[in-house]
Every structure is written in C-alpha cells, then in structure tokens.
Amino acid sequence: MxxxxxxxxxxxxxxxxxxxxxxxxxxxxxxxxxxxxxxxxxxxxxxxxxxxxxxxxxxxxxxxxxxxxxxxxxxxxxxxxxxxxxxxxxxxxxxxxxxxxxxxxxxxxxxxxxxxxxxxxxxxxxxxxxxxxxxxxxxxxxxxxxxxxxxxxxxxxxxxxxxxxxxxxxxxxxxxxxxxxxxxxxxxxxxxxxxxxxxxxxxxxxxxxxxxxxxxxxxxxRHRERSDTLREFGEILRAARAGGGNVLIPAFAVGRSQEVLYELASHFDDWRVGDWQVFLDSPMAIEASEIYWKHPELYDAEASVARRDAGRMPALPNLKLCRSAEESMAINLLRGGAIIVAGSGMCSGGRIVHHLKHNITKRECDLIFTGFQAVGTLGRAIVDGREHVRIHGEKFKVNARIHTLGGFSxxxxxxxxxxxxxxxxxxxxxxxxxxxxxxxxxxxxxxxxxxxxxxxxxxxxxxxxxxxxxx
Ligand SMILES: [Zn+2]
CATH class of the missing domain: 3.60.15.10 (Ribonuclease Z/Hydroxyacylglutathione hydrolase-like)
Known part of the structure; x- marks a missing residue:
C-alpha cells in the first residue's frame, strides 16, 4: 500500500x-x-x-x-x-x-x-x-x-x-x-x-x-472577519445608492455568485436592496445557481431557515437572471440603480468586461471585487490602482470607485x-x-x-x- x-x-x-x-x-x-x-x-x-x-x-x-x-x-x-x-x-x-x-x-x-x-x-x-x-x-x-x-x-x-x-x-x-x-x-x-x-x-x-x-x-x-466584510458591503451599497450609479460585482460562476446573492437576500431590508435592480448576468452562474438552489439538503441551518421563510432561494424579488446576450446588452442602457453580478471573477473575459466598458469611466460607478485577482488579469490591473486600463484594445480611464472585500474566500x-x-x-x-x-x-x-x-x-x-x- x-x-x-x-x-x-x-x-x-x-x-x-x-x-x-x-x-x-x-x-x-x-x-x-x-x-x-x-x-x-x-x-x-x-x-x-x-x-x-x-x-x-x-x-x-x-x-x-x-x-x-x-x-x-x-x-x-x-x-x-x-x-x-x-x-x-x-x-x-x-x-x-x-x-x-x-x-x-x-x-x-x-x-x-x-x-x-x-x-x-x-x-x-x-x-x-x-x-x-x-x-x-x-x-x-x-x-x-x-x-x-x-x-x-x-x-x-x-x-x-x-x-x-x-x-x-x-x-x-x-x-x-x-x-x-x-x-x-x-x-x-x-x-x-x-x-x-x-x-x-x-x-x-x-x-x-x-x-x-x-x-x-x-x-x-488569517482571513478578515466576515462580520467586518458584510458591514463594509452594506456601507458600499448605501453610498452607491446615494451616488446614483451602478454597482458591478465580478464573481466566479460557482460559489461566489451564489454567496453574493445570498448575502444580498439576507440583508435585504438592512442594505435597502429593494431600491436596486439586481442582475445575475452569466449563463454559467445561472446554471450553477440552479444546482445550488436544488440541493437544500446540503445547506447549513441558517440557509435552511432562510429558504423555509422565503419559500425560495435566493429571496430576492428584484433579481433578474440574464441568459441571452440581448438581456445582457439591455443592462447597458441603465445609467444607475443596477447591481450587476457577472463573470468572469477576474474580469479576464465574460460579460463583466462589457459592463466595465460602459461603467468604469463613470465616477458614480462602484466596482466590488470579492475574490483573488491573479497577476496579468484585468481585475488585477484595476485593484492595483492603474489610472487607465485596456479593454478589447481600447484605453479607458478608471474613474469608478474600487472596493476589495476580503473575507469571501x-x-x-x-x-x-x-x-x-x-x-x-x-x-x-x-x-x-x-x-x-x-x-x-x-x-x-x-x-x-x-x-x-x-x-x-x-x-x-x-x-x-x-x-x-x-x-
Ligand atoms: Zn477548490
């Protein structure tokens, strides 16, 4: 052996x-x-x-x-x-x-x-x-x-x-x-x-x-305490609503997307999530979410109670799942009031890249990173504080407010x-x-x-x- x-x-x-x-x-x-x-x-x-x-x-x-x-x-x-x-x-x-x-x-x-x-x-x-x-x-x-x-x-x-x-x-x-x-x-x-x-x-x-x-x-x-992370998340959303722009959250399709939606649902009143339109804009993350939502037998006690009380997962009445490219492009018309969760998590591809092109130059936009950004990715260039980034060969000035939430690992x-x-x-x-x-x-x-x-x-x-x- x-x-x-x-x-x-x-x-x-x-x-x-x-x-x-x-x-x-x-x-x-x-x-x-x-x-x-x-x-x-x-x-x-x-x-x-x-x-x-x-x-x-x-x-x-x-x-x-x-x-x-x-x-x-x-x-x-x-x-x-x-x-x-x-x-x-x-x-x-x-x-x-x-x-x-x-x-x-x-x-x-x-x-x-x-x-x-x-x-x-x-x-x-x-x-x-x-x-x-x-x-x-x-x-x-x-x-x-x-x-x-x-x-x-x-x-x-x-x-x-x-x-x-x-x-x-x-x-x-x-x-x-x-x-x-x-x-x-x-x-x-x-x-x-x-x-x-x-x-x-x-x-x-x-x-x-x-x-x-x-x-x-x-x-x-040592990870940051989750309670600190969540407090910061709530504060960013409150300030963002007052700023009037959109919030972009690049997220991995499996795990992180579901966690972000779950936290938005758990703090629905507290963070005034109802004031927003929430979009999950990734066919793969939608598929992965459906698997998460259809396995309630694997949830912890808190998630089980949340699901029982709401009768569904996640408890976000204002969540829109965007499967088609047309649905995704329609979000580009929104100048404010949208929370957009999209892949890829490091902005190295996927629909988040298009949303960045439409929002990153706007001072009223908030961009929230919830995961590790590898060297060489667009996400890394942004969190490193570059003044300009290249997207699809075009140069964009980074005016959006950039946040990195630790504690989501x-x-x-x-x-x-x-x-x-x-x-x-x-x-x-x-x-x-x-x-x-x-x-x-x-x-x-x-x-x-x-x-x-x-x-x-x-x-x-x-x-x-x-x-x-x-x-
Ligand atoms: Zn793993």
Whole structure:
C-alpha cells in the first residue's frame, strides 16, 4: 500500500494523487494545471501512469484544478468509475463543458491564425485538450456517493465522503485500506472551506487517521472577519445608492455568485436592496445557481431557515437572471440603480468586461471585487490602482470607485485548517499539498507546534502506507 503525490505538490493547481492497494490503482482528483509556466504544455504531457490501468477515481470537488484532466484521462483510456457526491457531479458537468468549450474555441483560433500567418505566428495547439463530447462522456463515468456512507469501491478500499464546506458537494475523502491483514486509514482533505461561511455547512472532521493529505492554500494567513466584510458591503451599497450609479460585482460562476446573492437576500431590508435592480448576468452562474438552489439538503441551518421563510432561494424579488446576450446588452442602457453580478471573477473575459466598458469611466460607478485577482488579469490591473486600463484594445480611464472585500474566500485560513485537522484526530502523519511555499510551510510549522508530524509534500514523493498501518 502506498501513496504518491503527482500534482499540486509544491503548487496550488493540478491536484492529483495516486494510491495503490492490493495491486489496484486509485486516483484522488485529476485536476488541470492553471497559471504558472506553460500550463498548456504541462497539461498535455503524458501521465506518469497508464490511464487505461487506473481502476477508479475519487473526486473531492468540481473545481477545474481538481477535475479538469478527467476527460483527458478518459481520452487516454480510463474507463473506470469516478466517485463523487451528486452535487459535485452536477457542478462538474457545467465546469467541464465550459472548459471544453473554451479549449475548442482556442484551438479554432489557433487554426485560423495558422491559416492566415503560417506556423510562426500561431501560439498554442491545433486541437483542444478535450472536447465537449469527451467531457460529456466523462460525466457518464461518475458514480454518485452520498456524504457519510461507507462504500467499498475496490477490494480493500472503503470510501466515506465528508462535507468539506468549500463549494457545494465538496468532500474530504476518508479511506479505510486493508492489504494482507494490515489496515491503514488515510484522509485527503480536498479543499477545506471557512467555518461559518454562508449557505454551506461547516467542514466536517470527527474520526481518526494514520495519514492525512491536506491542502494548505492559506496555511499562513488569517482571513478578515466576515462580520467586518458584510458591514463594509452594506456601507458600499448605501453610498452607491446615494451616488446614483451602478454597482458591478465580478464573481466566479460557482460559489461566489451564489454567496453574493445570498448575502444580498439576507440583508435585504438592512442594505435597502429593494431600491436596486439586481442582475445575475452569466449563463454559467445561472446554471450553477440552479444546482445550488436544488440541493437544500446540503445547506447549513441558517440557509435552511432562510429558504423555509422565503419559500425560495435566493429571496430576492428584484433579481433578474440574464441568459441571452440581448438581456445582457439591455443592462447597458441603465445609467444607475443596477447591481450587476457577472463573470468572469477576474474580469479576464465574460460579460463583466462589457459592463466595465460602459461603467468604469463613470465616477458614480462602484466596482466590488470579492475574490483573488491573479497577476496579468484585468481585475488585477484595476485593484492595483492603474489610472487607465485596456479593454478589447481600447484605453479607458478608471474613474469608478474600487472596493476589495476580503473575507469571501472559499478556502479556510490557518485557523480553519487547524480546526479541521484537530477534528481528524489520531495524530496522523500529515503531508501538505495544494499550497505555495509560504502557505505550506506556515501550516506545517503550526501543526508541528501542536505535536503533529507535518511535511510539505514533494512532487513524485512516495509514502509507504503499510508501515504506518496496524494489524
Ligand atoms: Zn477548490
């Protein structure tokens, strides 16, 4: 029995770990590498295993850095089951289809440039990493597993998914392994959410393990208090209403869009949300929201009460869902009084870009960022305070008021991660993945201070699970 780290060791994307028990091979996640150095080339490299020989996959959650190479795994011969919660499968369907669509569009662009300018001008690949057909076929391989139900998924491998509180359907993966009379318990955290975050239940601990593989994205950080964040959100809206302009909120389609709408509904009277027209302007965020709203069994107590009282989710009578391009363009005619939630979260594409063109030069416009903005994105240029930004090749002066609301992260901070780890119990040897150097080493120090043997996982490092097991 052993475990090998393959992706997301020493970095934050491309999550993938390889577990071998009784000669069978199980993958934990199979994520896409995003950002960093030449991700297109790295994603296309051969896997360090034969895809056709993988017996099963367990998927922790639907974010593309955890599931984004599953269609590639299928293309290369994997035909086994993919275990995930039902909500995870529903969200993976949307996210993989979107990822495939973008890859198809990129490849199409490449071929066009190549035809016009020859090989030297064209950067990228003539074929997409995978197509929408590949993505759709991959979804057929999913086998839903409910939280808390122990399921034998391979000889000697019993899986229990527990809520990780990160996005809807996210799980920590608890595995009981048995080989030649030796038993070993291993827990893979997946991505761990914040405690007391809206809509979702808290990350669930409670058990014991011999080995823990744990994310460490914000292992050295402390998030801002949510109550401060919400107070600031309310103040921005009150001032914005007096200013008379529109409010733009770039948001990721899965998670953040639903959280923002939920908070607007929860503070409907307090923030005078009824004075606004609220738009969710993103077909993908609308699809993701419908999945959030149709899984009330996964809500925390507060969201369950809110849904019961309102009889629906979210309780926003003035919310308009904009599916068509015409509906989206109609918003451009509004000079004020609109709260527009649209993707992409970093303004690197999507409908938010059009709204920025119509609003960013206006002093009465408020622009609220609720998430991380990566270097090189339009969102980053704006939060960095650039006086002018380029949108679709055109120069725009930034006159809008820019706000960054901390505290909305889908990832727990150091305190949350330590709390989750304490819930696992049994003083397990802990390997930290899914973090850059500072996050992983910050968390390993904090765990060691609590008497836990904690190491930062190295790429391709192998962990012997037999020696840490028991008879
Ligand atoms: Zn995630």
């Amino acid at each position: 052993h475990l090998q780290f393959y992706g997301a060791a020493g970095e934050v994307t491309g999550s993938c770990h390889i577990l071998t028990v009784r000669g069978r091979t199980l993958l934990l996640d199979c994520g896409l590498i995003q950002g960093g150095d030449q991700p297109d080339i790295r994603n296309r490299q051969p896997f360090p295993f034969d895809a056709a020989a993988i017996d099963a996959v367990v998927l922790s959650h639907a974010h593309i850095d955890h599931c984004g190479r599953l269609p590639l795994l299928r293309k290369r011969g994997f035909r086994g089951p993919i275990y995930a919660t039902p909500a995870c499968r529903d969200l993976a369907r949307i996210l993989l289809a979107d990822s495939a669509f973008m890859a198809e569009r990129e490849a199409e662009r490449y071929r066009r440039r190549q035809a016009e300018h020859g090989n030297r001008q064209a950067r990228g690949f003539p074929d997409p990493l995978f197509t929408r057909v590949d993505a759709d076929e991959t979804i057929q391989q999913f086998k839903p597993v409910a939280y808390g139900h122990a399921t034998e998924i391979l000889p000697g491998v019993t899986l229990t998914c527990r809520d990780a509180g990160h996005i809807l359907g996210s799980a920590s993966v608890w595995l009981q392994l048995e080989e030649e009379g030796i038993r070993s318990r291993i827990v893979f955290s997946g991505d761990v959410g914040q405690y007391d975050s809206p809509i979702l239940r808290d990350p669930e601990g409670n058990g014991a393990a011999d080995v823990v593989v744990m994310e460490s994205t914000y292992g050295n950080r 889908a990832h727990g901070d150091q305190e949350d991660l330590l709390r989750w780890h304490a819930g696992v119990g049994g003083k397990p040897h802990t390997y930290l993945v899914h973090g850059e150097t500072e996050g992983a080493s910050g968390l390993s120090e904090a765990l060691r201070a609590r008497g836990i043997q904690a190491d930062v996982a190295k790429p391709a490092q192998k962990v012997d699970l037999t020696s840490c097991g028991r008879r």
